[in-house]
Amino acid sequence: MEETTAFVVFKFKEVNYSSILAASHLNTSTSMPVTSTSLGDFEYNEFIRRWFEFSFMICLSLIGSVGNVHTILVYVRVKDMHERFHVRTLVTWLSVVDLITCLVVMPFETVTIRLNHSMTSNALCKLARYIGHTTITSSWLILTVIAHERYRKIYSTLLGTYSGPCSCRKLISWMRLKSTSFKHRLICTLVIISSLLISIPIFVIIGIEQVEIKSTLLNGTQCTTLKQYRSILSAGLYSGMIGMFGLLCFIYCAYRYWKILQLIHKQYEKEKRRKADCSEMKHNAEEEQPFNSGCCNIGRYKVTVSLIIATGLSFCSFILFTIGIAIVMSDSPLKNHTSNAVLMRSLFINNAFNPVSYFIFDDKFRCACRKLYMKQK
Template identity: 25%
Template sequence: MAPCTQDFLLNMENMTLEQVKTRLDEIETEELPYKVPTFIFLASLLICGIPGNIIVCFVYKFNFPSGPSKSFILGLALFDLQVCFIGVPFEIVDLKTDYFLNIPWLCKIVRFSNTLASAASVLTLLVIAVYRYKKICLPFKKQITMKEVRYAFIGVGISALFISWPALVFYGNQTKTIGGYETTDCSFDNVFMGTFYPQLYQVFLGVLCFIMIGILVVLYTLIVIQIIRQKRRGRALGSHSGTLGSRLDLTEDTKHKPPSGLRKGSKALSASTLSIGGEVRCATLERKQAKHVKRSQTTIMMLLVTLAFIVSYMPHVLLQMTRRLDSGFEARVHCNKSASAAYKLFLRSFFLNSAINPIIYGFYNTRFRNECKRLLVRLLHIRNAKVQVSTASSD
C-alpha cells in the first residue's frame, strides 16, 4: 500500500466506531470536488442519452423503411437506453458513496445490466460490420436478409447473456474494515475475494473486447479501401463519359450513312436516337453513383459509431485490467487527488457510448436530421394548439 493510505488507516486505529464513521463521511465530503467532472459527465449523458435515444427509436421506427440498417440502429438505441436508465443513475450514487453503499442485489442487477448491454452492443456492431462488408466489398454475392437479421439478434442475445451472467454471481457487497468500522461498496462480492475468479473474469472480458475491436478494425479497413477504390472508379467514369458519348455519336454518323434521298431525315432521327440513348446512359450512371454514395455514407456513419464505441471503451477496459492485475494501483492513484479525479472519470468512459450515437446520426444522416426537425415542428404545433385551447376555455 502507498504511504498515504497507511497513514489514513493508522490515524483511525484509536478512534471509536462513531468517530470513524464521522471521519469517513468527512473524507467523502472532502473528495466531492474532485468528483465534480465525473458528475458533470454522467449528468450530461443522462440529459443527452435518454431523449436522444428515444428520438432515434421513434424516428427510425415510424419514418424509415424496413431493412437491416434500421433494425441494427434500433437495437443499438435500445441497448443504450438500458444503460441510460439503469447504469448511469446507479453510477452517480456509487460515485458519491465510497464507503456506505450497501445494496447487494441492486449492485448485481446493475453490473449485469451494464455488461449485458455492452456485450450486446459490440456484438451488434460486429454484425453491422459484416453486413456493411458484404454490401460494399461483395455487392454481387448473397446479402443478409431480414430473416437472417432476426437470427443474428437471437445470436447476439444468447451470446451477450453467456458473457454477462457471471456478473450476477461475482458482484455484490465488498466489505473493508477501517479502524474497526466495516465499510461496504459495490464491487466483487466478499465470497470471491482472495480467489482468482474476479481477475479471470475481468481478463476474459478485456481479451474478448480486444478481439472484437481487432475484427472490427480489419473489416472496416477493408471497407474503407473498397470505398476509396469505388470513388476513384466513379470519378474516372464521370470524366470519360462525355468523351465516350461523343465518340459513339461520331461513330454512328460516319458508319451508317443513309441513302442520299433520306439522308436529312435519317440524320435527324439518328441524332435524336443517340441523344436519348446518351441521356439514358447518363441517368443510369447517375443512379448507380447515387446508390454508391448513399451506401458509402451509411457505411461511414456506422464506422463513426464503431469508432465512438472503441474510443469510449478503451480507457475503461485498460483501467479495469490494470486494477485487477496490479493490487496496489488504486492505492497509489488515491494518493494523488488529480490522478484520482482522472481515474474516476476514465473508469466510467464507456458510458459515453450510450449517448453519442444520436449525435452522430444527427450530424451525418441528413434524412434523420430532417425527420427530427419535422417531429419538433409537430410537437411545437401540438403545444401551441393546447395553449390556444386552454386560453379559449379560460376566456
C-alpha cells in the first residue's frame, strides 16, 4: 500500500513538473523559463528602455513651439523689428516651418516611441513622414536663401556693389520693381512648393510594415520603410540624394557667411585704426564722430551672427543624424543603443533651437521680446 502511494505521488510530481516546463517554454540556450508576454507589455518595456529618447523629443517639441511662436509674434507685432525688412519675411517663414515641425512632426515621432509596434494607420504614417521631410527640406532651403540675402545685402551696403546674376534681365528688372517683402514671400512660396515636390517619394517608400519581434513570438506593425524599397537603388538612392542636397546647401551657406565674416572683420579693423587716430586727436571733438558711427554699423550685424549660429546648429544636427544613419546601415552593436536613438532624432534640434540662438546672440530681438510682453510697439 505504501509503495503504491509513493509511486502515485512520484508520478504526479513528474507530470506536474513536465506541464510547468511546457507552459514556461524552456529556453535550451539559457536553461531558464521564458514567460510569454503581450504586445502591450513588450511596448511598455521598450518605452521604459527608451525613456531618455522620449523625454528628449518632448523637450524639443516644447522649446521649439514656444520659441517659434515668440519669433513670429516679435517680427509681426513689434514695430522695431519692421526695420529688418531684409530678413523679416524670411525669418518669419522659417519660424512657421519650424513651428509646424514642432507641433506636428515631433509629436508623431514621440508617439512612435511609445507605440513602436502598434502603428496601424497607413495614411497617418505617410502624411506625418511626408510633412517631416517637407519641413526639414524647406528649413534647409530657407536658411540657404537667408545666407545669400545676407551676403548680397551686406556687400551692397558696405562696398556699394550688387552681387546678383547677369542673366534673365527681364525677370531681374521686374523683381527690382517689387518690394523686398514681396520678393521674399515669392521665394519662400517657391521653396515650399519645391520641398513638397521633392518629398513625394515618401508616399511610396514609407508605410505600415508588419514586423516580427525577434526576442518574442509576437508580431507588430511599424511606420517604416517598406521591405520592397529597402535596397540601395530605391530608398538608399533617394536618401543619398537628399543628403547630398542638404550638404550642398550647407556648403553654400558656409561660403557666403565666410565672405561676410571676412568683410565684417575688415570693417572692424578699419574702425580700430580710426579709433586709434581719434585717440591721438582728442582735442578735436569732430574727429570722434566717424568712429561712433562706425560702431553702430558693426552692431547691426548681430542679427547676421545669430543667423550664422542657427545655420551652424542646423549643420551640426545634420551631421549627427548622418552618423546615426551610418550606425544603423552598418548594423553596428550600437544600432539599438539609446545614444544612437538620440542621434537619429538630432535632425530636429535646429527646428527647436533656432529661436534660442536669436534670443542669445541678438540684443534687439531680446528687447523686442520685452516690448511684446509690455505691449510696447
